[in-house]
Amino acid sequence: MDKNGNFRFLKAIRGEPVDCTPVWFMRQAGRYMKVYRDLKEKHTFLELCKTPELACEVTLQPLDVLGLDAAIIFADILLPLEPMGTGLEFTAGDGPSIPRPVRTRKDVEALKPVNAEEQLGYVGEAMQMVRGEISGKMPLIGFSAAPFTLASYMVEGGKSKDFTTTKRMMYEEPEMWALLMTKVADVLVDYLKMQVKAGAQALQVFDSWVGCLNPGDYQTYILPHTRRVFDGLKDAGVPVINFSTGTSTMLPLVRQAGGDVMSFDWRIDLDDAWRQIGHQTPVQGNLDPNLLFASLPVIRERVHDVMRRAAGRPGHIFNLGHGILQHTPVDHVKAVVDMVHEYQHE
Amino acid sequence: MDKNGNFRFLKAIRGEPVDCTPVWFMRQAGRYMKVYRDLKEKHTFLELCKTPELACEVTLQPLDVLGLDAAIIFADILLPLEPMGTGLEFTAGDGPSIPRPVRTRKDVEALKPVNAEEQLGYVGEAMQMVRGEISGKMPLIGFSAAPFTLASYMVEGGKSKDFTTTKRMMYEEPEMWALLMTKVADVLVDYLKMQVKAGAQALQVFDSWVGCLNPGDYQTYILPHTRRVFDGLKDAGVPVINFSTGTSTMLPLVRQAGGDVMSFDWRIDLDDAWRQIGHQTPVQGNLDPNLLFASLPVIRERVHDVMRRAAGRPGHIFNLGHGILQHTPVDHVKAVVDMVHEYQHE
Numbered sequence: 001m002d003k004n005g006n007f008r009f010l011k012a013i014r015g016e017p018v019d020c021t022p023v024w025f026m027r028q029a030g031r032y033m034k035v036y037r038d039l040k041e042k043h044t045f046l047e048l049c050k051t052p053e054l055a056c057e058v059t060l061q062p063l064d065v066l067g068l069d070a071a072i073i074f075a076d077i078l079l080p081l082e083p084m085g086t087g088l089e090f091t092a093g094d095g096p097s098i099p100r101p102v103r104t105r106k107d108v109e110a111l112k113p114v115n116a117e118e119q120l121g122y123v124g125e126a127m128q129m130v131r132g133e134i135s136g137k138m139p140l141i142g143f144s145a146a147p148f149t150l151a152s153y154m155v156e157g158g159k160s161k162d163f164t165t166t167k168r169m170m171y172e173e174p175e176m177w178a179l180l181m182t183k184v185a186d187v188l189v190d191y192l193k194m195q196v197k198a199g200a201q202a203l204q205v206f207d208s209w210v211g212c213l214n215p216g217d218y219q220t221y222i223l224p225h226t227r228r229v230f231d232g233l234k235d236a237g238v239p240v241i242n243f244s245t246g247t248s249t250m251l252p253l254v255r256q257a258g259g260d261v262m263s264f265d266w267r268i269d270l271d272d273a274w275r276q277i278g279h280q281t282p283v284q285g286n287l288d289p290n291l292l293f294a295s296l297p298v299i300r301e302r303v304h305d306v307m308r309r310a311a312g313r314p315g316h317i318f319n320l321g322h323g324i325l326q327h328t329p330v331d332h333v334k335a336v337v338d339m340v341h342e343y344q345h346e
Numbered sequence: 347m348d349k350n351g352n353f354r355f356l357k358a359i360r361g362e363p364v365d366c367t368p369v370w371f372m373r374q375a376g377r378y379m380k381v382y383r384d385l386k387e388k389h390t391f392l393e394l395c396k397t398p399e400l401a402c403e404v405t406l407q408p409l410d411v412l413g414l415d416a417a418i419i420f421a422d423i424l425l426p427l428e429p430m431g432t433g434l435e436f437t438a439g440d441g442p443s444i445p446r447p448v449r450t451r452k453d454v455e456a457l458k459p460v461n462a463e464e465q466l467g468y469v470g471e472a473m474q475m476v477r478g479e480i481s482g483k484m485p486l487i488g489f490s491a492a493p494f495t496l497a498s499y500m501v502e503g504g505k506s507k508d509f510t511t512t513k514r515m516m517y518e519e520p521e522m523w524a525l526l527m528t529k530v531a532d533v534l535v536d537y538l539k540m541q542v543k544a545g546a547q548a549l550q551v552f553d554s555w556v557g558c559l560n561p562g563d564y565q566t567y568i569l570p571h572t573r574r575v576f577d578g579l580k581d582a583g584v585p586v587i588n589f590s591t592g593t594s595t596m597l598p599l600v601r602q603a604g605g606d607v608m609s610f611d612w613r614i615d616l617d618d619a620w621r622q623i624g625h626q627t628p629v630q631g632n633l634d635p636n637l638l639f640a641s642l643p644v645i646r647e648r649v650h651d652v653m654r655r656a657a658g659r660p661g662h663i664f665n666l667g668h669g670i671l672q673h674t675p676v677d678h679v680k681a682v683v684d685m686v687h688e689y690q691h692e
Contacts, residue, residue: 162671213634214634215614215615216615248594248595249594266560267557267559267592268561269560272595288560290509290514290517294517295517
């Protein structure tokens with residue numbers, strides 16, 4: 001364990017005592033910050049992701065301003081789609097679009113294996129640069145999508161409300177679905193291992209949309225493949241956070257997929273969620289990102305509510321239930337960091 | 347109790363024995379049926395809603411074809427917005443748009459009281475016509491939105507992903523929010539009572555989007571107003587269904603709001619959900635609408651799974667967890683009705 005192992009964030013993950021609760025945010029670098037918007041005027045989103053100097057710059061933007069306990073590399077969960085062969089475009093306002101969606105067995109079979117080091121090496125380069133800047137100050141988190149979330153974009157061809165095309169493939173063509181999920185899982189393991197090699201001291205696997213499923217579907221069609229990712233990272237030497245939203249009715253199942261830390265959204269109270277998965281597992285998340293638009297007294301009340309429910313147990317990392325929303329006031333984000341750090345457990 | 351009280355659907359709500367489990371669907375009349383699409387080519391959506399003859403025709407379209415156990419009036423949850431003064435438009439493909447959204451205290455105060463009989467009388471007229479056609483064959487369900495779902499459209503000005511503007515009002519201006527919710531609740535009670543007068547033999551209150559909140563928010567900002575609607579209907583003389591989605595982590599709270607039947611989405615297993623709210627309360631819902639795109643053997647397996655979890659208890663109504671999706675194969679919908687009717691509890 002190098003000296004970096006002493007960071008609050010990593011100590012909390014190991015269940016060790018901390019001087020105060022560590023806090024970081026998903027999308028802590030992004031559109032709610034003016035410095036980001038200024039940079040975004042000069043570059044496309046994909047340029048920011050693919051130019052290591054720029055991705056590094058964006059990653060660093062919020063760190064000192066907010067007093068965060070961890071950095072997370074600036075990247076997009078969809079980046080692996082390009083080397084897999086589906087294409088990837090971002091249109092202003094409309095979000096991601098996948099020009100060659102995966103709908104048939106032929107499409108699944110045509111997906112290319114990825115050499116992350118070569119084809120997604122720009123993410124690794126950005127991570128090395130970030131490590132050079134923050135080493136000794138805070139740890140760096142790497143990330144990817146989970147198989148379902150990535151596969152759903154591939155099948156739908158972009159964002160989806162009902163995930164009808166994805167579910168249809170899952171229900172009607174279970175073998176084809178399993179092949180797709182296996183291929184995706186293998187790419188993700190390789191990609192995340194590359195990130196560890198590049199300096200990631202923790203990883204987060206985002207299953208942002210898996211909450212559209214019922215518990216039985218999760219167990220049958222998703223869990224084996226998500227587990228393949230977590231199993232594949234067991235020898236990676238860094239802790240892995242299992243993130244999902246909308247899964248409050250199947251937390252023990254999601255827990256079974258693996259990971260060292262469980263992340264919760266706001267649809268369940270933290271104490272209830274933590275009890276369900278067992279207090280030996282560290283947890284993060286829980287505050288509704290919309291809460292950051294409220295007045296500071298309301299925010300304080302709700303941050304304190306989460307802290308009370310965490311009850312000072314070892315293994316608590318403060319976070320939102322999902323990413324920071326556009327237009328969130330920066331001073332409110334900063335205030336949350338301070339509230340968490342200053343909170344005294346009774 | 348008139349002879350109509352002997353319908354399977356109403357008997358199940360009263361917890362009486364039934365010859366087989368009753369089944370109906372949300373959006374059982376709609377775009378997935380060719381007869382509806384043909385009619386829609388000649389009329390706008392609002393014309394269909396506001397012309398009693400057409401709304402009646404659409405309501406009747408699926409009944410005999412599918413062998414359903416209840417009719418639900420063809421209407422839209424947003425119709426009360428017009429007499430309240432916010433305006434209401436539907437654009438092809440993009441869904442509803444509210445030209446004068448409610449954002450300030452002045453906006454809330456300017457909302458007009460509604461005389462449902464006069465201003466939404468076309469819904470009542472359509473219901474009378476439907477009753478004339480189906481009386482003695484099956485009961486008719488009336489419906490409205492719940493206060494949160496209607497208010498969220500009013501505040502956002504249309505569909506929303508994150509409900510940021512709504513939540514912001516709720517958190518930052520709790521008194522203004524309470525005033526808005528109270529005004530909406532009173533309009534809804536009046537509107538639903540008018541529907542009963544026009545022939546509704548049961549009512550459903552749709553809180554389609556309330557699952558975006560956490561349990562504490564629901565309790566503080568929503569429950570008192572939803573309860574105001576259910577309390578206001580206590581002397582209406584017909585059973586009321588409390589429908590919501592995404593609320594599986596707060597079912598006992600949602601139960602507290604009121605209603606005679608609880609509706610569940612697919613994010614929780616039926617037996618788990620029913621146990622949580624108590625078996626004395628009748629239940630409906632639960633199947634993922636996307637399941638209807640699967641092959642018939644897969645559909646059968648999942649329909650039977652729901653039926654097994656209902657365990658033949660009195661008070662079970664089969665339904666989906668939300669409305670039928672566009673492009674759903676009509677013969678699959680029909681097959682589900684038959685599977686439910688033919689199911690034999692062991």
